[in-house]
Amino acid sequence: MADITVLGAGGFGVALSVMLERFAHRVTLWSAFSEEIEAIKRDGEHKKLLPGVPVPDSIQLTDDISCVAGKELVIFAVPSFAVRQVAQKAVSYLDENTIAANVAKGLERGTLKRLSQVLAEELPRNKVVVLSGPSHAEEVARGIPTTIVCASDDRESAQKVQDIIMNKTLRIYVNDDLIGVELGAALKNVIALAAGINDGLGLGDNSKAALMTRGITEIARLGCALGSQRETFAGLSGIGDLIVTCTSMHSRNRRAGILIGEGNTAAQAIEKVGMTVEGYISCKCAYDLSHKAGIEMPIIDQMYEVLYNDKKARDAIRDLMERPKRHESEMVWLLSR
Incomplete structure (x- = not known):
């Protein structure tokens, strides 16, 4: 005791x-x-x-x-x-x-x-x-x-x-791995906002699964650049927390995202949720960190535009889908640049 x-x-x-x-x-x-x-x-x-x-x-x-x-x-x-x-x-x-x-x-x-x-x-x-x-x-x-x-x-x-x-x-x-645990915890909230937007737009499981898997890839990419271990993001504070936050209605971030997908501005969505939406703050931090470190985070970039510059969510999805071709393996992509 x-x-x-x-x-x-x-x-x-x-x-x-x-x-x-x-x-x-x-x-x-x-x-x-x-x-x-x-x-x-x-x-x-x-x-x-x-x-x-x-x-x-x-x-x-x-x-x-x-x-x-x-x-x-x-x-x-x-x-x-x-x-x-x-x-x-x-x-x-x-x-x-x-x-x-x-x-x-x-x-x-x-x-x-x-x-x-x-x-x-x-x-x-x-x-x-x-x-x-x-x-x-x-x-x-x-x-x-x-x-x-x-x-x-x-x-x-x-x-x-x-x-x-x-x-x-x-x-x-x-x-x-303190760095990895904290970055996974903070940045999954941004992906949960994106998953909520997906649901608010009436899109499907395919697109949400893509957001979650590519989202954790982006988080791990930044985390490793800042000194964390890649395997941390496959653990409880990485993919574990990401899954529950992207799929549960207990999640304030997902609920705010749903409201944005339904046509509300970020400010309106946060006001309607009525509580702290950590993903909103974390998105700006992740955007600044990634650009400072020179790390590519396309989902974070598009979420920043939606949350802070009032970009239409469907336009953000289009821009993500029409990005240049890539290899899924980070190492292959890095070696072939």
Whole structure:
């Protein structure tokens, strides 16, 4: 049994808290918004983001960031854009032996940094790990069998987190490829937006399968150029997370994509989803990273045009289909350029 604080009372933060409490951990759930905490206390659940999932009274609810003090593990479950700000609030209260774990899936806008890099900058005394994989909050909270990875530059810390939170419904594998795990987690959201657009346009399984397979190829191409291992993208944080995010209606990215395919602008779709759509931010980051590194990512390029320049989705599909001929093997294509 461990003493754990979860920072962020969104759907996944609540789901993690409920799951951890179920397996006898002492859990504190923090939100920056006092009204969110009061609503959960009043309703006994998060009615907007995780309706029907009771939040036990044994979970301490607070808007006081000092709740991170003296904890064995602090889990950052806030949106990617808030990770740095929340870390800055927490740093003066954190013990140096506390492990900081991040579950947000994205990149920092502007700096293009991975979120583990952001946490390492703001929490220089603490070990940082990342939890990632196919793990919708709605299913984690219900105890549906789920399998993810725990990645870190410090294997001992990753193994410690594995020991603390792995249980009968959550299986965790340790992964040493922090770069690959984080890039797979962030960029699959862009492909999920594309898969949603495919569905919103009324296209078929063939085109969605093409988007998913060529999408993971693009992600792996960029990841390898930035120092990750190709096999990571065949794992839980790569193709595993991509599959669940592209096919499930639990996915906010897919739902936003469907709305875009039906004729809404990106801004309208995000407003209608009513929650953070990480793929929108990640698309701009991926576009900038790929052009900076000189890596070809045609799906990302077209998604950038659709999301940020109001290009028609059907025009983007046409341009993808009419690209010059290629060999499917990356090595053959590279050697024949």
